[in-house]
Amino acid sequence: MALIFICLIFFLFFQLCLGYASRDVLDHAAARAARARTVGFNQWMVHKVMRVAAIPNAGRLLEPADISVGADPILNHSWQFMTPGEVWDLAIKSTPASPKVGVELGRIPDYLYSPWQEWAEAILDYERWDDVSLHYAGVLDPGKFAAFRVRVRQPLDMLISVIRGGSGILDGRVVEPLHLEGAADIENHYALYLDDQNY
16 A cells, blocks of 8 residues: 555656646747747747747657657667666766757758648657647737737646546546646837838
């Protein structure tokens, strides 16, 4: 009974940390989207900027499909020729570069350049990008200087439900997701970027 209780507390803390980290990513995505909008980018570009900033919350890489963890030579070599302790020591002492990360970083500029949705999804796509939604809490008006608000929302799948007394991981029931929201408020200086001051 004590072990079950300790595991339950561990999963609660793990879930709490995951929620805070995910919300920080959404705050960052909202700030990047607000900044992109206030300097004059259109809604499609703002949406792409928001998605790129939310990559840590995006889940498994879908496109390009041929780059996977199983095809990573560093991980394959580590698991085939090293003991678990040696792999752990390698992870602690060094930061091995994965070819998957290089491909992702190389495709982000092409993704931001893409002119429409299908083109963008053929360049870079993630499993949970569609879960991340962008909401404007104000309309940009070049004639007014007011605060502009952006909200980025995403559901987070919970391991256990605190409200329903620990259901989920122990009894196999589906737990409803926790709805997270990132927020950013920025001054509407849209007009300043469009006014060239006759320079």
